[in-house]
Amino acid sequence: MKTVKEVSQLTGISVRTLRYYDEIGLLKPTKTSMAGYRLYDDKALETLQQILFFREFDMPLKEIKALMQNPDLDKKQLLNDQKKILILKKERFERIIASIDEILKGENKMDFEVFSKKEIEEMYSSMIDNMSDEQKDIFIKQYGSMGKFEEHFMESASSEQAQRNYAKVVEWYGDKESALEASMNPDNSKIIQAYSNRYDAVIKKLAAKVGIDVNSFEVKQIVGELDFVSKQLYQMKDMSAFMLEMAEKYQEDVEMQKRLNEIYGQGTTVFIGQALEAFYQH
Template sequence: MRTVNEISKITSISVRTLHYYDKIGLLKPTAYTEAGYRLYDDKALETLQQILFFREFDMPLKDIKATMERPDFDREAVLNSQRAILEVKKSRLERLISSIDGILKGENEMDFEVFSRDEIKELYDTMVSNMESGQVDAVVRKYGSLEKYEEQFIEKAGSGRAQKNLQKVTEWYGGRKEALDAAKNPAGSGVMDAYQKRIDKIYRKIAAKAGTDVNTFEVKELIGEYDFVSKQLYQMKDVTELLLEMADAFKKSGPLKESMEEQYGPGAPDYIAEAVKAFYGR
């Protein structure tokens, strides 16, 4: 058994805070001394550690208490989810540090000539080889032949605007090689469809939380799953910037927002966008 002062020294949590946790029923002492002083055993210390993990995600105390009192509370599952969220944050911090290192070394010059003509031609060949017969027929009807389509594809892909977009995609993937590898090795249509359906389910679960605080653990857990599935779908190591840009698109008035509101309900696009931004600390 440990006294409240000993627990405070071990965890750096003030005695006053521990007294407050007792008062609201979040962390009750295991026992009391004859003089009425609080005592805590190892199990209580584990509970406090779990509370501190929740607090790391800025989760309100009332939500922590409600979550930990749920009959189906699975400590291991929650810890795994929290670990996944922290891994995302770690990846983002590492990327930011790498960017700062590049700036300090003078290596952050923007080169809009992202892919050479040969690489664009390689991307075109890969894209066409993965087309279904119906898609090929549609292209031929529109452009007259695959050769003419190839000419226009390469010309447009080499334009300044297209190269800027390719630069953005390259940043999402973490480098030219990674972006090229992803383009040349796309997931099969069945796999893509499965990932899209899973994201649809995640959107529906998030939309069902609309009106609640986006900083609750339940919402952050769903965005953590969205992050994980998106990495598989887009074959990216870090989807932070991609999902943030998508979140901005969700909030803008237009066909995308209208379509999402029709699918997930009024206000859903804005709520999903805010949840994404809160998850990544933006």
């Protein structure tokens, strides 16, 4: 058994944080000593390690708690998936460092290509195959049907702006083949689902601010949160182009307004579009 102080020294997590985890029911001590000290066994430390892995992905404590308490959750598989994601991130950073070294030496000869129509179709097919029903529902709500979403995806993905974004993605991965492979092998579905749920929750928070100045701090704060969640959900470094396109559709697409207003309330669609535009144009 280890005390709070010993666990803190071992993991680098502050005593205050460990006490807070206990208070919210995220990580309870194995038992409490006669003197009132919290004590943790090896199983509790293993649970803490899993929590810290989740925190690496910036998941809110509330969502981590829900995942940890899910009886159907295969924690071993989830940890293996998280390990793969961290390895991918490590490899990305190594490629970036190597590219910087080449630039510093004046030997940067990397010639990036953008994706062809056939490759974009393969990306879309792979994305759909790996989507959960809940994820598909998000796009159905947004576009009316998966068929319309496919049309939108293919049109948007083939645009000049999208091709410029692909060039950035290829640069991030180091080569075209690695970027294409990553796009066809999405990260763990449970983690993506958690971000999908959080995305919907943030949209509802934004919808609740209808009537407030879109340039106000409180509105921009929520859009900032939406930007962060969107980056995790869509695995994009820069959401500006995508969000500005959505802002235009929110304000001009009557069918979309009708669908989303039924879900989030009258007038919310245009308001969200204006809020996105105010945030990403400045």
